[in-house]
Amino acid sequence: MKKTISLVAALMMVSGVVAAHPFNEAFNEQRAMYGKGHSFTWNGQTYITDHPEEIAAAVVANAANATALLAAAKDQYTQVLAVDFGWTLTKNLLKSAGKALETGEFRKSMDLSAQAQYHSRMGIAQYHQSQAEWIMAVPE
Amino acid sequence: MFSFHEDKNEEKLMRKSIIKHALLGLVLVGASSMTLAAASADQIAKGKALYLNKKKGNCIACHMIPDADAKLPGNQGPPLVAMKARFPDPKVLRAQIWDPTVKSPSTIMPPFGRHWILSEDEIDDIVAYLYQY
Amino acid sequence: MKIIKSLLAGASLALVASISQAATSGNTLATVDPEADRSAMQSYFQKRFPQVALSDYVNGIYALDAPSREQWQSIEEFPPYEFDIEEGEALFNKTFANGKSYADCFANGGIGIRQNFPRWDASQGKVVTLELAINQCRKANGEEALGWKKGKIAQISAYMAFTSRDNVFDVQIPNDKAKAAYLDGKQSFYARRGQLNMSCANCHIAGAYIKIRADLPGPTLGHVTHFPVFRSKWGELGTLQRRYGGCQKNVRGVPQKTQGEKFRNLEFFQTYMSNGLVVNGPGARK
Numbered sequence: 001m002k003k004t005i006s007l008v009a010a011l012m013m014v015s016g017v018v019a020a021h022p023f024n025e026a027f028n029e030q031r032a033m034y035g036k037g038h039s040f041t042w043n044g045q046t047y048i049t050d051h052p053e054e055i056a057a058a059v060v061a062n063a064a065n066a067t068a069l070l071a072a073a074k075d076q077y078t079q080v081l082a083v084d085f086g087w088t089l090t091k092n093l094l095k096s097a098g099k100a101l102e103t104g105e106f107r108k109s110m111d112l113s114a115q116a117q118y119h120s121r122m123g124i125a126q127y128h129q130s131q132a133e134w135i136m137a138v139p140e
Numbered sequence: 141m142f143s144f145h146e147d148k149n150e151e152k153l154m155r156k157s158i159i160k161h162a163l164l165g166l167v168l169v170g171a172s173s174m175t176l177a178a179a180s181a182d183q184i185a186k187g188k189a190l191y192l193n194k195k196k197g198n199c200i201a202c203h204m205i206p207d208a209d210a211k212l213p214g215n216q217g218p219p220l221v222a223m224k225a226r227f228p229d230p231k232v233l234r235a236q237i238w239d240p241t242v243k244s245p246s247t248i249m250p251p252f253g254r255h256w257i258l259s260e261d262e263i264d265d266i267v268a269y270l271y272q273y
Numbered sequence: 274m275k276i277i278k279s280l281l282a283g284a285s286l287a288l289v290a291s292i293s294q295a296a297t298s299g300n301t302l303a304t305v306d307p308e309a310d311r312s313a314m315q316s317y318f319q320k321r322f323p324q325v326a327l328s329d330y331v332n333g334i335y336a337l338d339a340p341s342r343e344q345w346q347s348i349e350e351f352p353p354y355e356f357d358i359e360e361g362e363a364l365f366n367k368t369f370a371n372g373k374s375y376a377d378c379f380a381n382g383g384i385g386i387r388q389n390f391p392r393w394d395a396s397q398g399k400v401v402t403l404e405l406a407i408n409q410c411r412k413a414n415g416e417e418a419l420g421w422k423k424g425k426i427a428q429i430s431a432y433m434a435f436t437s438r439d440n441v442f443d444v445q446i447p448n449d450k451a452k453a454a455y456l457d458g459k460q461s462f463y464a465r466r467g468q469l470n471m472s473c474a475n476c477h478i479a480g481a482y483i484k485i486r487a488d489l490p491g492p493t494l495g496h497v498t499h500f501p502v503f504r505s506k507w508g509e510l511g512t513l514q515r516r517y518g519g520c521q522k523n524v525r526g527v528p529q530k531t532q533g534e535k536f537r538n539l540e541f542f543q544t545y546m547s548n549g550l551v552v553n554g555p556g557a558r559k
Contacts, residue, residue: 035264084535122256
């Protein structure tokens with residue numbers, strides 16, 4: 001199971017910003033129908049419908065892990081701001097994650113960081129997708 | 141009813157009780173369906189609240205639904221009627237909410253799941269609510 | 274069942290609004306054709322609303338929706354921006370510490386020139402909006418720049434628009450650099466952004482005159498002609514780029530920089546689309 005999980009994370013990170021990657025499409029299709037925690041097969045391999053950020057947060061809740069996750073989420077947010085496609089709620093998620101970390105609510109902090117990091121990854125994906133697809137919305 | 145959003149703990153509990161009360165199978169069928177119905181009512185209520193909440197689903201901004209409490213709906217999207225007939229498979233309806241751009245690339249509707257606007261549980265709640273119409 | 278059927282018919286009607294023919298070129302400097310874009314935009318709206326005269330688009334949503342037009346007309350009888358025009362005139366005529374004034378910075382003494390903005394400035398190599406020109410004039414004369422979104426800058430812009438009423442918008446794209454800026458603005462207009470994944474076009478082309486709750490988004494054609502606007506929701510006057518930022522926040526995107534390159538290019542594109550329509554700013558909006 002652990003092997004599967006790290007594989008899915010690696011695959012999604014590598015494919016990263018490319019929304020139309022076949023694995024991402026397959027993953028999204030499954031997640032869309034079944035939500036989290038559903039197993040599916042793609043190219044002969046078994047995967048689970050959890051986002052890599054959720055998988056990264058599914059470790060023991062402690063200060064070290066919460067700190068690392070928050071740092072990763074902040075880093076991703078910096079990256080999405082660099083392409084000018086940040087989302088408004090992400091900043092508050094990061095703030096809440098930071099507060100939860102301070103008050104020792106590690107689980108809460110880690111889940112918020114996971115969501116914030118996912119948001120920023122999707123913002124970057126949106127930037128790339130917009131670049132490629134905007135012309136299709138122009139009336140002719 | 142919606143096998144895909146059954147609560148996991150509930151399922152576990154149910155399995156336990158099936159073993160315990162194997163002989164009372166018939167009684168159990170009645171009991172378990174009652175439990176499911178109760179969970180559904182809760183989900184429907186939550187789904188309705190999400191449907192109306194401007195900061196959550198805000199489905200009412202664009203979709204009419206024949207619920208007396210859903211006043212002054214917008215009409216950017218189609219009215220939400222005959223849902224079971226239009227979406228016999230609830231998974232298809234769920235996927236449509238999760239990311240409508242898959243089927244309609246030019247839609248104005250936000251991808252509620254793909255952009256994590258709503259949680260996965262919240263999307264299940266909305267499906268439960270929509271299926272009432 | 275009959276009700277359901279007619280509701281579904283209504284749904285398919287709404288779908289008519291979506292774009293039937295989408296462009297496949299015009300997304301590169303080599304293929305972009307601003308005049309073709311402008312006529313495609315105009316014919317899109319004229320096909321959708323054949324009863325609406327092209328010249329009436331300067332009135333935004335009120336060109337399309339009779340009930341709200343009536344309300345708006347009664348507001349315009351005692352325009353809420355009247356005070357701002359007077360203030361704007363006073364500010365415009367006030368001399369700077371060095372004895373010069375705005376009139377020295379603009380063609381024709383700054384009177385009746387709104388229709389030429391935003392303009393491509395070859396020496397600066399960028400799009401200059403009217404508000405940017407106002408602040409550049411101030412800085413050139415040793416004055417502090419004004420805030421971009423409201424207050425004095427909006428009042429001066431309102432006065433300058435007022436002196437230009439009925440002049441025909443004539444935004445020029447004189448060279449390839451200007452065309453690149455136009456293309457960038459065009460891309461911004463059609464690009465989805467924010468967590469809600471919406472573009473300007475989603476609401477103001479396909480979604481125009483279709484209800485979002487009780488609100489009716491206006492058509493992008495004629496969008497810029499009546500700015501700056503006194504918006505009831507703001508309770509005051511605001512510039513076009515103030516509204517840009519508000520729109521981006523509405524779709525849950527971190528707003529881009531007011532008077533930054535992206536917004537100036539967007540305004541360049543959007544105003545070009547309204548070439549041929551008249552200046553009717555400042556306006557009153559909900």
